[in-house]
Amino acid sequence: MTKPKVAIYDFTDCEGCEVEIVSLREKLLILESRLNIVDWRLGQDKKESGPFDITIIEGTPITQHEIDLLKKLRKKSKVLIGLGACATLGGIPAIMDKKERAKWYKKIYGEKYKPRGIDALPLSAYVQVDFLIHGCPVNGKEVVRIIEDLLAGKTPKYQGYSVCFECKQENNPCRLLNEKPCLGPITQGGCQAVCVSGGSACYGCFGLREEPEIKNLLKILNKITDPPGNEASKKEIERYFTMFLSRTEEYKKYVK
Ligand code: SF4
Ligand code: SF4
Ligand code: SF4
Incomplete structure (x- = not known):
């Protein structure tokens, strides 16, 4: 059986959610035996350009380059998943709104500095996202549950409780x-x-x-x-x- 091609990307964030994936250790190895991870900057040298069956994205796209890349990834991915609160909600980078961000750029870096950061919004502000893996950071068990559901051909469900x-x-x-x-x-x-x-x-x-x-x-x-x-x-x-x-x-x- 052909293994699904998976890409894992990160935009602006602390990479803590990817660290949670790495911390799965044996469970990650078991999952990897059923997946073909073809692009993961943090985890391996191997890099393919797509198309991908599943693309997992951590972080908020805060620069125009990241927004453009997100749109390209959406086009070449069958399933697109947001990983962690930065991707699903804007997360910690969204504590500061656009206006405040511009003010602090000036205060810290001076008038001449040309900031690249625009605003911190969730992935869904720019593209359709198929599923969100919540948390800051994500819970490893939830990551495994959701990927196993996808591998079984099921649509993952959100927990039905608070x-x-x-x-x-x-x-x-x-x-x-x-x-x-x-x-x-x-x-x-x-x-x-x-x-x-x-x-x-x-x-x-x-x-x-x-x-x-x-x-x-x-x-x-x-x-x-x-x-x-x-x-x-x-x-x-x-x-x-x-x-x-x-x-x-x-x-x-x-x-x-
Ligand atoms: S209790 Fe759970 S949902 Fe609430 S902030 Fe902590 S990790 Fe997030
Ligand atoms: S959601 Fe939290 S842990 Fe995950 S990348 Fe963003 S800041 Fe880091
Ligand atoms: S039971 Fe009370 S303390 Fe616990 S999460 Fe709900 S409101 Fe917060």
């Missing part, structure tokens, strides 16, 4: 009940609530779950951020959402 479901499985006390902010109820599950188990809030790096109850969560967040409902409280809530979710339609509609 981070709260996994958080309860981990027996964590609920932050919201203890009047501490958390975006777990509106966030797609799949990370095993790793941040909450480690003592932090969920900031939504797995993206919004289907039909997220943002309005209801905002009501709770408005009550528990101190003092409730004032400008500082609004800013605090916005800070939680801008970590990963600022490029979503829901953020623009309900939070901004």
